[in-house]
Every structure is written in C-alpha cells, then in structure tokens.
Amino acid sequence: MSKRVVLEASHAVAEAVKMADVDLIAAYPITPQTHIPERLAEMVAEGDLDAAYVPVESEHSAMSAVLGAAAVGARSFTTTAGQGLELMHEALYIASSHRYPIVMAVCNRTLSAPINIWCDHSDVMACRDVGWIQVFCQNNQEAFDMTLWAFRVAEDPKVMFPTMVHLDGFILSHVTEPLVLPDPKDAAAFIPRYDYRLALRPETPTSHGCFGPPDIYFEVKYAQELALRESRSVIDQGWKELGEAFGRHYQAVETYKAEGATTLLVTMGSLGETAKMVVDAKRAKGEAVGHLNLRLWRPFPFADFRKAVKGVKTLVVVDRCLSFGGPGGPLVSELKSALFDLDDRPKVVSFVAGVGGREVDDAAFEYMIDRGQELAKTGTDCLYEPLQIRGLATGTGVRG
Amino acid sequence: MAMKGYKLPGEVPWNDLELGAIVTEPGSSVFKKTGDWRTERPVVDRAKCIKCGLCWLHCPDAAVTPLDNGYFEPDLFHCKGCGICAAICPKAAITMNEEVEK
Numbered sequence: 001m002s003k004r005v006v007l008e009a010s011h012a013v014a015e016a017v018k019m020a021d022v023d024l025i026a027a028y029p030i031t032p033q034t035h036i037p038e039r040l041a042e043m044v045a046e047g048d049l050d051a052a053y054v055p056v057e058s059e060h061s062a063m064s065a066v067l068g069a070a071a072v073g074a075r076s077f078t079t080t081a082g083q084g085l086e087l088m089h090e091a092l093y094i095a096s097s098h099r100y101p102i103v104m105a106v107c108n109r110t111l112s113a114p115i116n117i118w119c120d121h122s123d124v125m126a127c128r129d130v131g132w133i134q135v136f137c138q139n140n141q142e143a144f145d146m147t148l149w150a151f152r153v154a155e156d157p158k159v160m161f162p163t164m165v166h167l168d169g170f171i172l173s174h175v176t177e178p179l180v181l182p183d184p185k186d187a188a189a190f191i192p193r194y195d196y197r198l199a200l201r202p203e204t205p206t207s208h209g210c211f212g213p214p215d216i217y218f219e220v221k222y223a224q225e226l227a228l229r230e231s232r233s234v235i236d237q238g239w240k241e242l243g244e245a246f247g248r249h250y251q252a253v254e255t256y257k258a259e260g261a262t263t264l265l266v267t268m269g270s271l272g273e274t275a276k277m278v279v280d281a282k283r284a285k286g287e288a289v290g291h292l293n294l295r296l297w298r299p300f301p302f303a304d305f306r307k308a309v310k311g312v313k314t315l316v317v318v319d320r321c322l323s324f325g326g327p328g329g330p331l332v333s334e335l336k337s338a339l340f341d342l343d344d345r346p347k348v349v350s351f352v353a354g355v356g357g358r359e360v361d362d363a364a365f366e367y368m369i370d371r372g373q374e375l376a377k378t379g380t381d382c383l384y385e386p387l388q389i390r391g392l393a394t395g396t397g398v399r400g
Numbered sequence: 401m402a403m404k405g406y407k408l409p410g411e412v413p414w415n416d417l418e419l420g421a422i423v424t425e426p427g428s429s430v431f432k433k434t435g436d437w438r439t440e441r442p443v444v445d446r447a448k449c450i451k452c453g454l455c456w457l458h459c460p461d462a463a464v465t466p467l468d469n470g471y472f473e474p475d476l477f478h479c480k481g482c483g484i485c486a487a488i489c490p491k492a493a494i495t496m497n498e499e500v501e502k
Contacts (some may be wrong), residue, residue, distance in 0.1 A: 035421050070482050078444045097420060097421070098420040098421075098422065099420035100420075160420075162420060198418070198419060198422045199421070204424075205426045206423065206424050207423040207426070207428075208420070208422050210421065210422075210423045210429075211429070211432075211434075212421060214416075215410035216410060216412065216421075217414070219412065219414035219417060220414075220421040221415060222419075223414045223415065232452050361427070389491065
C-alpha cells in the first residue's frame with residue numbers, strides 16, 4: 001500500500017534509495033546535503049537497509065568509491081552539494097565514460113567565495129558537460145520520484161549512464177512537505193535488479209579505464225555522446241512507467257497554463273513552484289502568461305522545448321547562476337541556442353535571480369514577467385538583468 | 401605483432417566499441433605498439449653486461465625481456481626510451497642512442 005507521509009526532501013531521497021535496495025553508499029557530509037547521508041547511515045546502522053556504508057574522507061573519495069562499486073556491478077548511490085560536487089569533478093567524467101549507472105542526489109548549493117552554503121545552480125552548471133543524465137526537482141514528491149526513476153533509467157541496458165538528481169539546497173532539502181510513498185514492493189518492481197555483464201569478476205576478466213590514444217579516443221567519445229542523446233527514449237519510458245505505476249506524470253519539458261499564453265516564464269528547480277503561483281495570479285487578471293519547467297537538463301530536450309514554445313511571443317528566463325563574462329546564465333544561453341535556427345522564434349528576456357540563496361518571492365516573479373514583456377517590446381542591448389542588487393537601480397542590465 | 405581475432409584500437413570503428421571502452425581481452429596491451437614516440441633507444445653492449453638484471457628490475461614499463469642465455473634485451477615495441485636502464489646499469493653497458501628517421 002502506498003502511504004501519505006510528511007518528510008523533508010532529504011529524507012524522501014533516503015527513502016527512495018532504501019526502496020532501491022542499494023548495495024553501497026559512499027558519501028561525505030556537506031551542507032545542505034547532510035540529512036541524506038545521515039538518514040541513510042541510520043538506516044544501515046539499524047539494519048533497515050542491507051548496504052555497505054562507506055564513510056569516506058572527501059567527495060573525491062566518495063565518487064571514487066562508488067566507481068569501484070559500480071565496476072563490480074553493485075547498485076551504488078552517493079550525494080553531495082556545492083564545493084563537494086566540484087571536488088568530485090574529474091571523477092564524474094570517469095563515471096560517465098565507463099558508463100557506470102551511479103545515482104547521485106545533488107542538493108544544489110552555490111560556490112565559494114565568499115563562503116555561502118545556500119542554494120543556487122553554480123555547482124550544477126560547472127558540471128554541465130560531464131556526460132551524466134541530469135534532472136531537476138520542484139518539490140519533495142519529485143525528489144522522491146526522480147531518485148527512484150534515476151535507478152530505473154541509469155541501469156537500463158540501453159542507457160548505462162550515471163544520473164544526477166538536482167534538488168535545491170535548503171529550499172527543498174530542508175523543507176518538510178506531505179508526499180506519497182509507494183509500497184516498497186511496487187518500487188522494487190519499478191526498478192528490477194540489473195546484471196552488469198562487464199563487471200569485474202575473476203572468472204571473466206575485464207579492464208576498466210584503459211589507455212585511449214589519439215587513434216581511438218574520439219571514437220570512444222563519439223559513442224558516448226550518441227548514447228547519451230539516445231538515452232532519451234528510455235528517459236521518457238521511465239517516466240511513462242512511473243506514471244502508470246504511481247499515477248504521477250513527468251516530462252522533460254513541462255508547461256503550466258501555457259495554452260494561449262503569449263508569455264512563458266521559464267525556470268528550473270524549485271523556482272517553478274512560486275512561478276506557477278504567480279502565473280495563477282496573472283491568469284486571474286486576464287494576462288496570457290504561462291510557465292515552462294525544464295525538468296531534463298541533460299540530454300537537453302531540444303525538440304520538446306521548441307515544440308513547447310511554438311507560437312509564444314516572449315520567454316522570460318530565470319537563471320539561478322551567473323556565467324562570468326558569458327551570456328548571463330547557462331540556462332538562457334542553452335535556450336537561445338535551441339531557438340536560434342528557427343525562423344519564427346520568441347523574444348527571449350534574461351534575468352539572474354536567487355543567487356547564493358537570495359529569496360525569489362512572488363513580487364520578484366511578477367516584476368520579471370512585467371519587465372520581461374516590456375523589454376521584449378522595446379528591445380534591449382543588455383545580455384541580462386540581475387535582480388535586486390543593492391545599490392543598482394531597478395531595471396539596470398548587464399551589457400556584453 | 402598481431403593476435404588472432406584481436407583488433408588494435410586504431411582498427412575499431414566507433415560502433416564496434418565495447419560499452420565504456422572496457423577491454424574484455426586480458427593482456428591485450430602486449431599487442432599495442434607504444435614504442436613509437438621514443439626519441440632515444442637503449443643499446444646494450446654485451447661485452448660489458450654482467451647479467452645482473454637491474455635494467456629488467458627497474459624498467460617502469462616491463463619493456464626489458466630476459467633471454468634464455470641470461471642476457472637482457474630492450475623490447476623496442478613498447479620501450480619509451482626513458483633511459484632508466486642506462487642510468488641504473490652498474491657497468492655502463494647501456495647507451496641511449498638518438499632515434500634517427502630513416
């Protein structure tokens with residue numbers, strides 16, 4: 001029987017990992033991810049979860065330990081945030097290159113300096129091109145669902161890619177909400193055990209991490225690139241199966257009140273919840289405004305995105321991260337390149353908000369929608385507008 | 401050098417590669433020539449060699465082959481020309497000669 005519970009997102013992730021019956025967890029605690037490994041360590045210590053828990057000395061070691069576990073075919077999980085994700089960085093490529101289906105929850109946190117433990121997407125964006133499947137969550141239910149789904153997709157023989165589940169630090173990780181947990185039997189049926197045919201076993205020796213000189217490296221990388229793009233069919237299949245099993249439906253690109261909308265507000269992660277509230281208020285006033293949530297960050301859903309914004313006049317894009325010296329934010333940069341080749345494309349207006357845990361409230365979204373529509377009409381020579389910078393006049397943009 | 405049924409990396413098309421480029425043939429590095437970026441080649445003077453085997457022990461790439469007659473011979477298919485064998489030889493029986501393009 002499924003049951004309705006009240007959990008913070010971190011504990012929801014831990015419940016999903018427990019239902020996935022993982023073989024090994026290696027993690028190093030870092031704010032705001034701490035509650036996930038803490039809860040998992042408790043589960044293992046209390047005998048509720050039959051897994052090896054490796055209390056490693058750093059995030060680099062955490063990733064290295066799960067790499068080793070994945071190499072022998074063990075179902076492995078790790079979790080981190082901010083600085084920890086960056087310390088893992090080089091090992092992230094090893095996971096995707098070797099095609100190890102590791103699942104990792106990232107409680108999105110900004111990067112130092114100055115020291116800041118709060119949410120933004122700087123950590124994710126620095127790991128954008130590491131070759132992992134990456135999805136974002138808007139609430140605690142999604143944090144549970146995406147974690148369970150990540151095992152289903154990552155371990156599919158047609159996929160075999162590590163998968164990151166992004167949940168905003170504190171805003172989700174430490175917030176308690178009601179959610180529905182499935183019957184553990186149904187969860188287990190959703191993610192059947194997999195047999196890794198290339199596992200390190202003495203009777204069938206294999207070498208992982210071999211030399212790849214110039215005469216083969218590009219072929220290896222091309223195969224990896226194509227496989228990541230082709231994982232889309234299983235990504236969608238996973239969400240379809242999740243919908244059928246548990247009644248909650250997800251897509252790579254999700255729209256809200258987008259029908260007939262001339263303006264779409266585009267967000268990733270927990271910003272979507274407040275954004276939808278503001279869309280409701282705007283709709284009540286008769287304004288043709290909708291919301292677009294980008295759930296799947298990698299592989300980027302180009303076709304879905306183009307289809308979702310067809311006929312829309314203005315996109316108001318909110319980045320939760322800066323790209324220093326670049327186009328403003330990594331999200332808007334991606335969306336613009338997805339639209340560039342279209343003859344009939346919406347005007348794109350770019351904002352950067354919620355950096356380093358700064359709150360983005362309903363008034364901020366209302367401002368961005370109104371100001372975005374105004375800028376779409378008048379045009380602007382600015383790359384983006386940073387929101388609510390003390391000492392900076394409202395409406396001041398940053399030029400390239 | 402070749403091995404039956406084994407393709408060298410430079411011969412494999414992208415869609416024929418194993419998942420994650422994992423190698424399922426143990427010891428296959430024996431068949432991959434890695435001695436082609438050497439700039440200096442070790443040459444052994446057997447008149448000076450006392451068959452002590454220090455070159456064989458110290459070679460970081462297992463590219464010194466012990467022979468049945470007790471001497472040691474550089475394996476030029478894999479030797480990178482680092483010169484450790486020449487430096488370690490107590491009788492200065494190994495000299496490093498510059499590779500010249502023919």
